[in-house]
Amino acid sequence: MALHNRVSAVELKQRLQEETFKRVTISFYQYAKIEDPQAFRDALYSTLFDLQVFGRIYVAHEGINAQISVPEANVDAFREALYLIPFLNGIRLNIAVDDDGKSFFVLKIKVREKIVADGIEDPTFDMDNRGKYLNASAFNEMVDSSETIIVDMRNHYEYEVGHFENAIEVPSDTFREQLPMAVDMLKDQKDKNIIMYCTGGIRCEKASAYMLHNGFQNVYHLEGGIIEYSNKAKEQGIPVKFKGKNFVFDDRLGERITEDIISECHQCGKPCDTHTNCVNDGCHLLFIQCEECAAKYNGCCSEECKTVHALPLEEQAELRKGVEKGLMFNKSRRKKHRI
Structure with a gap:
């Protein structure tokens, strides 16, 4: 089989609209060492194509970053296939909060230099030394302290439509610019608890490692990002401290977390x-x-x-x-x- 799409976007979008079954939008990522990203990409494409998965996936030597939609009837089969990959066995899958099932219309898997473009060239930087995870309830407890600083590691246009109460915006349009900027902005706050967050966890996890690399001590990152936090907060009946809409990088362009309109x-x-x-x-x-x-x-x-x-x-x-x-x-x- 061909390991890439050969059908026009117009036809694919029409097919999506004509589907009679429900799709589930899912995102996941994992930092891991992939020896041959191209071979991994090709094998993954074949598996996901057979399961009618659509979406955008990046593969690099440092791991995988995926935003996809899966036919509801194939979710269990998809999870089983994913868990057969050793470093993805048991991985958390972020289920979209506000989903119409029309987030993607084609499967694209690309090999990249990194799954998150970070601009880091220091060979001593180590992703294995990252901040501590915070789940939804632990996050809520810690953010109420005056000794805590919440840092939004997303772009301006994401922050603009929704963010956590009292979160600091790092005023830049690219993650590679934000990393050194965050270090500089907080250089006099190294004794505080620093909580990083982003959409699904991938950027704030790397940001937490970068902060530790630059001498910060008490660094945390929100497990599963805004998506996981919102799902767990609602499941557990605890206050949702995020206000507004969560920007997402698919055809939905956003999922509503609360009714607040802050932009x-x-x-x-x-x-x-x-x-x-x-x-x-x-x-x-x-x-x-x-x-x-x-x-x-x-x-x-x-x-x-x-x-x-x-x-x-x-x-x-x-x-x-x-x-x-x-x-x-x-x-x-x-x-x-x-x-």
Whole structure:
């Protein structure tokens, strides 16, 4: 069998909409030493393809990072197949909090240099020396202490729509920039309890190891990230200290954790936490847009993009040739930014 997709995206999306069964969105990761990432990738692709798994998976010498959707009827078979891999045996699977089953339409497994791009070049850095796990109840107990600092290790556009109460934002748009920035921001707080968190755990786990590598002593990271925390907090009936929506990197672009709306439409300023991509093919900017502005701008991020999107496809293609994308809004902290 071919170890990659050969069907057009249009047809695959149509097939997904026509499915009559339910899918479950799952994420997992594991830092481990993989000797031959390409061989591992090919074997995994064959297994997951047979189980009708869709999603995006990265494989590297340092481990695996996966966000997938699995037919509900195949979840047990998927778990059994995964657990046959020694370093994945018994691994925690994060089940999506707010799921319509339409998160992915194709299976993509890519070999990368790292499963999380971190910019770390120090050969003495050791992922085996990482912070201590905190489950949902332990997290709630520790965050109430004045000796605790909560650090959000996600990007600005993720933090903007939802975050834990009193969490510190590391104001950067890439994880590789955030790591040294977090060390610098907290350099005078090394005696405090430092709790790192992210979406599913993969970034905050590496961040906790990086903090320890840089001399911090009391470092923790939230087990399973926001996804696991939200599920466990609701199961156990304990207060949910996360407010708003959890941004996710699939077609949903977010899963609601609480009803709080803590962000605003980037075009009119109305309370809103709905991310979308500008429909102009020369832009596709990720931004927050309310229903009224979506109607006003026809799903575009600006009047410029609205005008271009209304042109015949041939004219749009001509305009895109050799021209940099003009951005009305930017997903970084520079909200209004034109290139």
